[in-house]
Amino acid sequence: MPDQEKLLHIVLLHSNDIHGDFEETDRDGLKTGGLPLLSGYLQRVRREEKEVIYAIAGDMFMGSIIDREYRGLSTIKLTNALAPDVFEVGNHEVDYGLSHLLFLEKCADFPVICSNMYIKELNRRLFLSHVDIVRDGVKIRFIGLLTESIAERIRQEEIVDSSVSVRSAFGELGKVFEELKNDPADLTILLTHLGIEEDKPLAERLDPDWGVDFIIGGHSHTFLTEPVRSGRAPIVQAGFGSGQIGRFDLTWDREAGKLSDWTWQLVPVNEETSEEDPLVSFYHDRFREETNRKYDQTLFSTAAVYTHPGFHRETQLGDLFSDIYQEIYRVDVFFLSTNVIWAKELGPEVTRRDLMISFPYENAVYEMTMSGERLLALIRHIYRREAWEGANIFFLFSRALKLCIEGADRAVKEASLAGEPVSSRREVRVGITGYAYKNRKTFLGILPEEESDAVRFRRLSVNDREDMESWLSGCGTLTLSDEGRLRTVS
Amino acid sequence: MLKIDHREKNGDCRMTLTGQLDSTTAVELDNTLQLILPKTESLTIDCTRLAYVSSAGLRVLLSTSKTLSARKGLVLTDLTDPVKHILEVTGMTGFFTIR
Numbered sequence A: 001m002p003d004q005e006k007l008l009h010i011v012l013l014h015s016n017d018i019h020g021d022f023e024e025t026d027r028d029g030l031k032t033g034g035l036p037l038l039s040g041y042l043q044r045v046r047r048e049e050k051e052v053i054y055a056i057a058g059d060m061f062m063g064s065i066i067d068r069e070y071r072g073l074s075t076i077k078l079t080n081a082l083a084p085d086v087f088e089v090g091n092h093e094v095d096y097g098l099s100h101l102l103f104l105e106k107c108a109d110f111p112v113i114c115s116n117m118y119i120k121e122l123n124r125r126l127f128l129s130h131v132d133i134v135r136d137g138v139k140i141r142f143i144g145l146l147t148e149s150i151a152e153r154i155r156q157e158e159i160v161d162s163s164v165s166v167r168s169a170f171g172e173l174g175k176v177f178e179e180l181k182n183d184p185a186d187l188t189i190l191l192t193h194l195g196i197e198e199d200k201p202l203a204e205r206l207d208p209d210w211g212v213d214f215i216i217g218g219h220s221h222t223f224l225t226e227p228v229r230s231g232r233a234p235i236v237q238a239g240f241g242s243g244q245i246g247r248f249d250l251t252w253d254r255e256a257g258k259l260s261d262w263t264w265q266l267v268p269v270n271e272e273t274s275e276e277d278p279l280v281s282f283y284h285d286r287f288r289e290e291t292n293r294k295y296d297q298t299l300f301s302t303a304a305v306y307t308h309p310g311f312h313r314e315t316q317l318g319d320l321f322s323d324i325y326q327e328i329y330r331v332d333v334f335f336l337s338t339n340v341i342w343a344k345e346l347g348p349e350v351t352r353r354d355l356m357i358s359f360p361y362e363n364a365v366y367e368m369t370m371s372g373e374r375l376l377a378l379i380r381h382i383y384r385r386e387a388w389e390g391a392n393i394f395f396l397f398s399r400a401l402k403l404c405i406e407g408a409d410r411a412v413k414e415a416s417l418a419g420e421p422v423s424s425r426r427e428v429r430v431g432i433t434g435y436a437y438k439n440r441k442t443f444l445g446i447l448p449e450e451e452s453d454a455v456r457f458r459r460l461s462v463n464d465r466e467d468m469e470s471w472l473s474g475c476g477t478l479t480l481s482d483e484g485r486l487r488t489v490s
Numbered sequence B: 001m002l003k004i005d006h007r008e009k010n011g012d013c014r015m016t017l018t019g020q021l022d023s024t025t026a027v028e029l030d031n032t033l034q035l036i037l038p039k040t041e042s043l044t045i046d047c048t049r050l051a052y053v054s055s056a057g058l059r060v061l062l063s064t065s066k067t068l069s070a071r072k073g074l075v076l077t078d079l080t081d082p083v084k085h086i087l088e089v090t091g092m093t094g095f096f097t098i099r
Helices: A035-048 A065-069 A073-082 A098-107 A148-152 A158-163 A169-179 A196-205 A278-295 A316-329 A352-358 A372-382 A434-438 A440-444 A464-472 B025-039 B055-068 B081-089
Strands: A007-015 A025-027 A030-032 A051-056 A086-088 A117-119 A130-135 A138-146 A164-166 A187-193 A214-217 A235-237 A244-253 A258-268 A298-302 A333-337 A349-351 A365-370 A395-397 A401-406 A411-417 A428-433 A456-461 A486-489 B002-009 B012-021 B042-053 B073-077
Touching: A007 A035, A007 A138, A035 A051, A035 A073, A035 A244, A035 A278, A051 A073, A051 A130, A065 A073, A065 A278, A065 A352, A073 A098, A073 A278, A086 A138, A086 A187, A138 A169, A169 A196, A187 A196, A196 A214, A196 A235, A235 A244, A278 A352, A278 B055, A298 A352, A298 A464, A316 A333, A316 A365, A316 A395, A316 A428, A316 A464, A333 A434, A349 A352, A352 A464, A365 A372, A365 A434, A372 A411, A372 A428, A372 A440, A428 A434, A434 A440, B002 B025, B012 B025, B012 B055, B025 B055, B042 B055, B042 B081, B055 B073
Parallel strands: A007 A051, A051 A086, A138 A187, A187 A214, A214 A235, A333 A428, A401 A486, B012 B042, B042 B073
Antiparallel strands: A007 A244, A025 A030, A117 A164, A130 A138, A244 A258, A298 A349, A333 A395, A365 A428, A365 A456, A401 A411, B002 B012
């Protein structure tokens, strides 16, 4: 058989963790990345090569205001224009909720795979375990695997959350190969969103009978200059964002029925390697214009630039937003964890975009009702010594509360609420976000046996950022007061 | 299937598309346009018998519109209902000159 007929050249391109990296940037004087250029590269390769496959190893979502504004629908539309052949679910794909992800899957023009996410009671996978792509008679199988750490992120819908589990990647892989043992593929690729430190032990444990040829990974945002060869299959990953793309050039020997050669490289996506795809450019520009129109309006202003320089201390923005939360939810005091605020500074003009960047996650809000004595015990827990050293998330609080913390042991020397000792209050209503509520035992020291008796809970809201936007849009100029509400003395 | 007819006079080209502009035929259209665009100042595409446009087809039309935007431009005429619907759904009706 002549060489041209004997050998089949297949180009396999892959991306991971694009995270809403839709806009080009300047890198060393070159326009780099952005979806129009990424798509332009895909179009170019599809014109130049006969057989091309494009795979995405998860986490298209989050990281851009456009994505958040349209709750992933814009991202799906743009991804449809990239036309991947297969997409593995990443942990951020569930950030808008599982139900929403399943809706978005219906909007996708490409297959979505993930073999280890299950509906528990039914023992049924939520997505396809694998997809087979045939190129000129060669069957290439992609099996999807997702990190188990996603279980922490399924947080929005209680009924769905408790019905879904993520199983061990390796255990599930064995199951998939057992299911498919009578339907072999010519090439088998694991498309994973595990992180390279999980891909490596996976590669080492692979059963040689499974015939895994490559692992294309994501999640750890690892840039590689060459494949990692630590186990039974080479591992590759394409960093993160849209500024580069992984490229395999595979040579399939038809006579021998196997891969005779392959190379891999990380290709930069820039104006030297690609031209903008006008279709993706069009869609992106439209989403961007609509988003800019909404998000570049001033939402409120502040009397000065207020800062948030660190997590384990009182900060101006921590004080300001704790006060705002107290006002919105009309509780006696609000405890806000400092890690909820991502901005280092805000003001004096604050747009919707600034607010969204500063508070990227939406939280539910809860009210706890407890006695003053119980609140004092809670305060002692959250300001114990370990909390100042980073062992716990750190809380700031609204102006009604004043605390004085003393000494290396961080004892609570004074605690007053609206001018009276905290301990003297018969009943106090305390506001917290959903993140603190879900971790109330660790963060707040509230034990299960106390609930409904010593500490009663009530959910006040499902979306604090929407409530904030609504409240802030009518508030004019905000001035911070009562700084120094958390004093420390030696 | 796509039939592409065109005639050119003094830099003004009139093209008629008959059939479907999908991912396969978009390549044919693109190849034809690559040949004629260098000498074209304006292009009018008669869509009376164009039954369908896919995203690949939209891509070619957008690219052509961009190329001709510095000259006399691209005009689409007599859109069929399915093509009109696709342009509306994708938000492109305001982008192209349509008669």
